[in-house]
Amino acid sequence: MSSDSSPEQPQLEHDSTLRVDKSVSLTIGSDSLLIVDDRPRKSARGCCGLRKSEQTKLPRAISLYNILDVQAEPSNLTITYAESSSKEDVAVKTLHYSVSDKESPTVEGWANKLISASYGDVPRTRRLKILINPFGGQGKAQALYQKQAAPIFAAAGCKLDVQTTEHQGHAIEIAEKLDVNAYDAIVCCSGDGLPYEVFNGLGKRSNAREALAKLPVALLPCGSGNAMTWSCFGTGSVSVAALAVVKGLRTPLDLMSISQKGTRTLSFLSSSFGIVAESDLGTDNIRWMGAQRFTYGYLARVMSNRVWPCDLAIKVDIDDKEAIKQHYAEYTNREPDPMADLHRIEAAEKSPALPELKYGTVSDELPQDWQVVPGEKMGNFYAGNMAIVTKDANFFPASLPNDGFMDIITVDGTISRLTSLGMISEVATGAFFHRPEVSLRKATAFRLVPHQKEGYISIDGESIPFEAFQVEIHPGLGTVLSKSGNRYEVDGPM
Known part of the structure; x- marks a missing residue:
């Protein structure tokens, strides 16, 4: 949209x-920029091929969240924003308005107000370290970044x-050596x-806790x-x-330590054993299918009706679904502490090393207060730290970032095929949470020992040796960017 060649003097x-x-006004609202444009516009050709002019009022609203940049130059006001370009994507668009030299200071003040309202406490022109994996998924990461992400970052001045x-x-290797204060x-x-x-990589540093607190990690899908x-x-x-x-807002994220025969690694997403691990890692040869490979793998394994026996012990904190729902509601409704992130970073700077393991390792004696869960008929063991594990798979609707x-x-592997198929169809809606066949616990640690000699254990989608492992959680150890700052983008348990 551009203004007439001889505009009236801008005024607030x-x-x-x-x-x-x-005939043009721009108003900064609580969550959007409202544009009212009453200038005459040419209509389509009318009778006998002649054009006619008509007054057309075209109010429109642009979400402040979508505004990327505002520039008040000596002769122009330029607003750059992201607009829907298809059902799923956005693209960079601009609005240009002419400004006289005399009124430039007035426009500049308004532009500063708009950019401040659009970003809030989020820093502008973020310094981003971009890592592109050219081999992951279907091998399209480089092309996707250049076409869809780079223009957004450029328009925002990143x-x-x-x-x-x-x-x-x-x-x-990159994260271990990165200057975390530079990004x-x-x-x-x-x-x-x-x-x-x-x-x-951040966890391998001598100042691991400090690095993990300072540097958020984000993912372009x-x-x-x-x-x-x-x-x-x-x-x-x-x-x-x-x-x-x-x-995005800086958001503390719980991380988990995985101990296994003298090794310790960090996990941000999930641990799985049984049908989910098999459906994930056992379908690595068909990655070309994208997210559908998980569904294919699950259906193939449901038909075999298998169990994966194990010994399982859990440090259970909440094991009642109604209590879990109450916990979720109380957490998401509480008032955020604006100083909490700063205090977390200060604490990490004073004690920068990775936290010690509270419950020891998988080789230590099992703590007496852990709950032993029968595992001879285990069909699915799945420990999650994020709500959605892939598109339409809201396995953990009560999960919270920190x-x-x-x-x-945990799900018994001897349930009928029909029941298993019904359960997986309810994952997307969140109804899976309430299925009586699904046991759900909030916990701070667990230990799992497989009985079989071969199989899959998946940690964040990566394979680890098929042997005993122990996991414990570290509250707020990592950092991500999120839209809300305190919850995942799901409705939570119904």
Whole structure:
């Protein structure tokens, strides 16, 4: 949209409204920019092929969240924003209005007010370390970044340091050596595998706790699952996720330590054993199918009606579904502490090393207050730290970014095929939560010992040795960017 060649002098009718033309007003609302344009416009050809003019009032609203930049130059006011370009994606658009030299200071003041309202406490021109995995998912990460994300970041004035990973584990090496004070976020163009590597790279540093508190990790969805993007941003679109990176809020994230035969790694997403692990890692050869490979793998294994026997012990904190729902409601309704993130960083600077294991390792004696869960007929063991594990798979609707708990699901493997199929169809709606066959616990640790000699254990979608492992949670150890700042992009347990 452009203004007439000879506009009226811009003026502020009140603090939030700018009139840039006799018939054009721009008003900053609580959550949107309202544009009222009453200028004459040419209509389509009328009778006998002649054109006619008509007065057309075209009010429109642009969400403040979508506004990327505002520039008040000596002769122009330019507003850059993200607008829907398809059902799922957004693209960069601009509005231009002419400004006289005399009125430039007035327009500049209004522009500063608009950009301040659009960003709030989120820093402008974020410094982003971009990591692109050219091998992940369907191998389209580079193209997706250039086409859908780069224009959003450029329009927002972000300062970019782009690097392509060259081999598995490369992101671990990069994150371990990165100057965490030089960036406002590290953004992975990949599936969930690259964030897993980044968290573990930060965790290998001598100042691991400090690095994990200071540097948020975000994901542009270029892989198969993209759980971090779905949970934190509520989208599978690279362009919408890029906008969320620009406008996202720093959010503390619980991380989990995985101990196994003298090794310790970090997890941000999930641990699975049984049908989910088999459906994930057992379908690695059909990654070309994208997220549908998980559904295919699940259906194939449901038909075999298998069990995966194990020994299982859990440090249970809440095991009643109604109590879990109450916990979720109380957590999401509480008033945020604006100083909490700063205090967390200060504490990490004073004690920068990775926290010690509260419950020891898988080789230590089992704590007496842990609940032993029968595992001879285990069909599915799934411990989650994010709500959505892939598109339409809201396995953990009660999961929260930093409530200090992981959500653990166990399902008997001897239930009927029909029941299993019915359960998986209810994951997207959240009705899965209430199924009587689904046992749900909020916990701070667990230990699982497989009985079989071969199989799959999945940690954040990555395979680890098929042997005993122990997991414990560390409240608020990591940091991500999210839309809300305190919850995932789901409705929560119904």
